[in-house]
Amino acid sequence: xxxxxxxxxxxxxxxxxxxxxxxxxxxxxxxxxxxxxxxxxxxxxxxxxxxxxxxxxxxxxxxxxxxxxxxxxxxxxxxxxxxxxxxxxxxxxxxxxxxxxxxxxxxxxxxxxxxxxxxxxxxxxxxxxxxxxxxxxxxxxxxxxxxxxxxxxxxxxxxxxxxxxxxxxxxxxxxxxxxxxxxxxxxxxxxxxxxxxxxxxxxxxxxxxxxxxxxxxxxxxxxxxxxxxxxxxxxxxxxxxxxxxxxxxxxxxxxxxxxxxxxxxxxxxxxxxxxxxxxxxxxxxxxxxxxxxxxxxxxxxxxxxxxxxxxxxxxxxxxxxxxxxxxxxxxxxxxxxxxxxxxxxxxxxxxxxxxxxxxxxxxx
Amino acid sequence: xxxxxxxxxxxxxxxxxxxxxxxxxxxxxxxxxxxxxxxxxxxxxxxxxxxxxxxxxxxxxxxxxxxxxxxxxxxxxxxxxxxxxxxxxxxxxxxxxxxxxxxxxxxxxxxxxxxxxxxxxxxxxxxxxxxxxxxxxxxxxxxxxxxxxxxxxxxxxxxxxxxxxxxxxxxxxxxxxxxxxxxxxxxxxxxxxxxxxxxxxxxxxxxxxxxxxxxxxxxxxxxxxxxxxxxxxxxxxxxxxxxxxxxxxxxxxxxxxxxxxxxxxxxxxxxxxxxxxxxxxxxxxxxxxxxxxxxxxxxxxxxxxxxxxxxxxxxxxxxxxxxx
Numbered sequence: 001x002x003x004x005x006x007x008x009x010x011x012x013x014x015x016x017x018x019x020x021x022x023x024x025x026x027x028x029x030x031x032x033x034x035x036x037x038x039x040x041x042x043x044x045x046x047x048x049x050x051x052x053x054x055x056x057x058x059x060x061x062x063x064x065x066x067x068x069x070x071x072x073x074x075x076x077x078x079x080x081x082x083x084x085x086x087x088x089x090x091x092x093x094x095x096x097x098x099x100x101x102x103x104x105x106x107x108x109x110x111x112x113x114x115x116x117x118x119x120x121x122x123x124x125x126x127x128x129x130x131x132x133x134x135x136x137x138x139x140x141x142x143x144x145x146x147x148x149x150x151x152x153x154x155x156x157x158x159x160x161x162x163x164x165x166x167x168x169x170x171x172x173x174x175x176x177x178x179x180x181x182x183x184x185x186x187x188x189x190x191x192x193x194x195x196x197x198x199x200x201x202x203x204x205x206x207x208x209x210x211x212x213x214x215x216x217x218x219x220x221x222x223x224x225x226x227x228x229x230x231x232x233x234x235x236x237x238x239x240x241x242x243x244x245x246x247x248x249x250x251x252x253x254x255x256x257x258x259x260x261x262x263x264x265x266x267x268x269x270x271x272x273x274x275x276x277x278x279x280x281x282x283x284x285x286x287x288x289x290x291x292x293x294x295x296x297x298x299x300x301x302x303x304x305x306x307x308x309x310x311x312x313x314x315x316x317x318x319x320x321x322x323x324x325x326x327x328x329x330x331x332x333x334x335x336x337x338x339x340x341x342x343x344x345x346x347x348x349x350x351x352x353x354x355x356x357x358x359x360x361x362x363x364x
Numbered sequence: 365x366x367x368x369x370x371x372x373x374x375x376x377x378x379x380x381x382x383x384x385x386x387x388x389x390x391x392x393x394x395x396x397x398x399x400x401x402x403x404x405x406x407x408x409x410x411x412x413x414x415x416x417x418x419x420x421x422x423x424x425x426x427x428x429x430x431x432x433x434x435x436x437x438x439x440x441x442x443x444x445x446x447x448x449x450x451x452x453x454x455x456x457x458x459x460x461x462x463x464x465x466x467x468x469x470x471x472x473x474x475x476x477x478x479x480x481x482x483x484x485x486x487x488x489x490x491x492x493x494x495x496x497x498x499x500x501x502x503x504x505x506x507x508x509x510x511x512x513x514x515x516x517x518x519x520x521x522x523x524x525x526x527x528x529x530x531x532x533x534x535x536x537x538x539x540x541x542x543x544x545x546x547x548x549x550x551x552x553x554x555x556x557x558x559x560x561x562x563x564x565x566x567x568x569x570x571x572x573x574x575x576x577x578x579x580x581x582x583x584x585x586x587x588x589x590x591x592x593x594x595x596x597x598x599x600x601x602x603x604x605x606x607x608x609x610x611x612x613x614x615x616x617x618x619x620x621x622x623x624x625x626x627x628x629x630x631x632x633x634x635x636x637x638x639x640x641x642x643x644x645x646x647x648x649x650x651x652x653x654x655x656x657x658x659x660x661x662x663x664x665x666x667x668x669x670x671x672x673x674x675x676x677x678x679x680x681x682x683x684x685x686x687x688x
Contacts, residue, residue, distance in 0.1 A: 113471050117472075124472075125472060131472055134463075139464075140432075141435075142439075145433030145434060145436020145437040146436040147436070148433055152419075152442070178426070179433060333469070333531050342439060342474075
């Protein structure tokens with residue numbers, strides 16, 4: 001049931017504003033809150049970068065907040081996620097604290113990687129997330145492997161990973177799509193099509209939109225408005241239900257736009273200004289704000305609360321120590337006699353899990 | 365452990381895998397043609413009948429896929445053992461080993477318990493793509509252990525230890541040893557430590573080597589006009605057993621290092637550097653290396669024999685150094 005491509009830079013059409021079947025008002029506010037938190041943290045981090053407090057470069061997901069927040073909202077505590085570099089919202093939904101994230105950006109000891117890796121190259125195993133590597137889309141295979149284990153053990157669980165338009169050109173995309181199709185795995189592949197891989201536009205990346213390829217691997221692909229958190233949630237919820245029902249993988253193309261440069265140093269002069277302005281009108285936070293405001297939610301108060309939370313987090317993070325240089329060579333190998341460490345369950349705030357018990361894990 | 369039957373090196377690997385699969389339901393074998401066919405070298409022959417298609421998984425022809433999915437399965441509680449059909453093919457899965465598996469613990473505190481089996485080595489007219497010894501590729505990359513047993517007993521004990529080790533382990537199994545090397549292999553489950561082993565005691569010269577070259581070294585130095593030659597079998601290349609190497613050098617004062625791998629930056633180069641750095645005062649002669657020159661492994665038998673270290677080359681190197 002692959003739908004026609006909507007990856008043209010003109011973007012998707014505006015979705016229906018009818019009340020979604022699977023979301024309460026609390027969910028809708030929760031989606032907004034997570035997106036606000038992501039944007040506010042990244043804006044604060046960019047300021048820290050410009051002040052010289054963030055080493056290396058800095059990557060953000062401005063304008064793409066709905067892609068990670070919406071998809072992560074549909075995932076259960078026992079599900080597992082491989083998170084990409086413009087998907088901070090997924091970490092927030094799974095329960096990573098803003099101060100840990102800001103510490104991470106600044107290379108502090110209190111960051112998720114304790115200064116061992118930079119910016120958003122992290123995954124907090126305590127939240128069921130594996131961080132990306134820079135070789136894209138390597139994590140598609142890791143997610144497929146998680147799903148393979150779930151299926152082998154007969155567990156009602158699902159894996160999800162995000163990857164970008166550029167990474168669909170690499171062989172790991174093919175290997176993961178094929179593997180998942182052959183083994184009919186409970187995995188969700190979210191293609192984050194933000195129109196540019198660094199400076200390369202999608203028309204130089206592929207002749208046929210990758211969402212069309214899903215059918216050739218034996219499972220459905222669909223294009224979703226990636227600037228609509230509720231549409232992302234709903235597509236992911238349906239894909240997850242499908243996976244748990246034994247019907248295999250789904251490819252979701254989240255059609256969105258990279259509104260900032262590839263990283264802080266990139267002025268993005270290769271992107272037509274008109275295109276950016278056109279997408280600015282589709283801002284995912286503005287859209288979700290309008291929805292909940294219509295239900296009487298005080299969005300300004302919510303924004304102020306989030307700003308205060310992030311300021312406090314920045315204050316704490318800035319006061320934190322840098323890592324001890326003497327630890328730089330530690331923890332290359334895990335000791336044989338140490339406790340086994342595996343991915344743990346993360347937060348799963350969707351009302352579908354909190355109001356009714358989630359699908360339990362099957363026993364082996 | 366009860367009576368010790370005689371097994372080939374290949375049978376010993378199978379025995380270790382089977383033992384660990386019976387003991388631990390988390391152990392899962394993945395590879396190309398390992399199921400119904402039993403593997404290109406028959407290491408997993410009969411496994412699919414005992415353990416089923418889920419745990420003896422015939423995968424697509426995709427080495428990055430094998431390693432990458434193994435990593436995913438490992439971090440949610442499985443203990444995958446990946447077979448590269450030939451060690452050479454691991455180049456197609458290199459990125460997943462180096463960048464995903466090798467760095468996960470350091471970056472994120474998440475150990476990756478996978479074992480990757482690499483049937484390696486030449487001597488069979490396998491040509492440039494079925495004869496390589498790529499262990500140094502992995503020694504150079506942080507976060508990976510690299511082991512290379514030379515005997516049947518160690519082959520079993522080290523495959524079990526590799527599976528139980530919580531880190532990614534590259535298990536080098538030399539094809540030349542599969543059916544040529546036999547030995548008593550204890551029944552039941554046991555681990556061989558990741559440490560060097562003295563294959564033969566000696567006092568005048570030590571040959572430091574690993575894998576198939578242990579047997580070449582033993583044969584080459586069996587009768588060197590009565591000279592007392594030690595052979596040190598490294599068994600583990602990362603981490604190197606530095607104490608055992610330095611002790612052997614101090615005991616013998618003359619060192620020949622043999623690699624079947626291409627010479628530049630081979631495991632033996634690291635051994636030579638270690639000796640130069642920490643045992644210079646103990647040496648009574650230059651460190652001598654015997655290795656394959658930096659060429660692809662040629663196909664035609666005479667060409668291949670011209671590049672791989674032979675018994676004669678090792679004997680000649682030892683004789684010259686003894687006379688130094």
